[in-house]
Amino acid sequence: MPLWLRAWWQDVARPLPDAPEVSRVKMSGYVFAMLVAIPGLLLLLRELLIHHAWPYAVTHGAVMVGAALLLPWTWRHPERLGMAERIFAALLTLSAVGFLVLYGQHPEAVLGYDLIGSVLLFIVAGLLLILPPQLSLPLSVALLIAYRFEVNMLSGVDREKLLLSQWVNTGMFALLMVGVTMRQTLAGLTERLHLLEELSARDTLTGLLNRRGFEQQAAALRLDGTDGSLIVLDIDHFKPVNDTHGHTEGDRILxxxxxxxKNLVPPDGLAARWGGEEFVLYLHGQDVDAAHAFADDLRAAVQDATLGRVRMTISSGVAAWRTRDTLHHAFLHADDAMYEAKQAGRNRVIRSSPPASGHPAPP
Structure with a gap:
């Protein structure tokens, strides 16, 4: 399965939990939509019972009972909202399939093609509210096209059925109105949440990824099963610079x-400040030879650059990060290699030579 398709399916199958603010907006919208939709739902149930259309009535009643039970179950516990949405989406889907199958077997039943269209549009409108955003646009287009066809088919319907269709459609449009309002409100909240998420994954001083952000993005990159290489580097003699020139100069160097x-890392690479003067890079799809060459180019660039008032150098260790290895395992090997570079005189790059021992690096 392609990486983009796998990521899309993970978003659909395992959506992230909503923030409390988002849950409150959703709950208010669902309550309003249910209140507006109740008349049409009850009229439809009455019509089904009068004409003894028991399979339709049971299918329709299951959705109504499910919604009536899920709303209070979720109201006091907003953390249950995601599960409630998936349960209700399953009920709506089963209802739609049930109506289609039953109508195909009994086309002469009480629900003609006009009311079947109304009911199915009502169900799709409900799904539109609770499905992930990735499905909202295609469903919206399908909904508008289907409703246009239904409008053309309503001519010749008797008054009672036309009234029923109007109530059902009123409920459908209430759902759509709530959906549009919720989307606009949640868009602003989502943008803020994404900004907070981005800030929580970044080092505030350098703008590089922090450890948390690095682990998350590296895990996402490695979903395709491709090996890579890890580089651990440390600034040489950084503590004396802080002690002699002050922390402001140290921050300027960092x-x-x-x-x-940022300027040198390739598009499919990651760079992070691991802590203090230690940094980590991940080169996705690059073997140790390529990573060693990159690390040496970076070492030379640092040696020639003016990072502050003092010329600085770095020591780096390079290790393979295979798909079967954990980040901790690869980091230990690269960290050991960086320690060897320090011991060998600094300002150099050394490849890892297992086993890793996890020595602390000198300054």
Missing amino acids: VGLGQLM
Whole structure:
């Protein structure tokens, strides 16, 4: 399965939990939509019972009872909203399939093609509210096209059925109105949440990824099963610079190194500040030879650059990060190699040589 399709399916099958603000907006919208839709739903149920259309009535009643039970179950516990949405979506889907199958077997039943269209549009409108955003646009287009066909078919319907269709359609449009309002409101909230998520994944000083952001993005990149290489680097003699020139100068050096890494890291690579003066890079799809060459180019660039008032150098360790290895395993190997580079005189790049021992690196 392609990476983009797998990521899309994960968003659909396992949506992230909503923030409390988003849950409150959704709950208010669902309550309003249900209140407006009740007359049409009850009239439809009455019509089904009068004409003894029991299979239709049971299918329709299951959705109504499910909604009536799910709303109070979720009201006091907003964290259940995601599960409630999926349950209700399943009920609506089963209802739509049931109506189509039953109508195909009994086309002479009480629900003609006009009311079948109304009911199915009502169901799709409900699904439109609770399905992931990735499906909203195609469903909206299909909904508008289907409703246009239904309008053309309503001529010649008797008054009672026309009234029923109007009530059902009123409920459908109420759902759509709530959906549009919720989408607009949630768009602003989602944008803020994404901004907070981005900030929580970044190092505030250098703008590089922090450890949390690195782990998340590396995991996403490696979903395609491709090996890569890990580089651990440390600024040489950084503590004496802080002690002699002050932390402002130290921060200036960290920011300069971060900017240099941003400029040099390839599009499919990641750069992170791991802590203090230690940094980590991940080169997706690059073997150790390519990663070693990149690390040496970065080392030379740092040596020639003016990161602050003091010329600085870095020591780097390179290790393979195979698909069967954890980040911790690859990091230990690269960190050991960086320690060897420090011991060998600094300002150099060394490849890992297992086993890893996890020595602390000197300054």
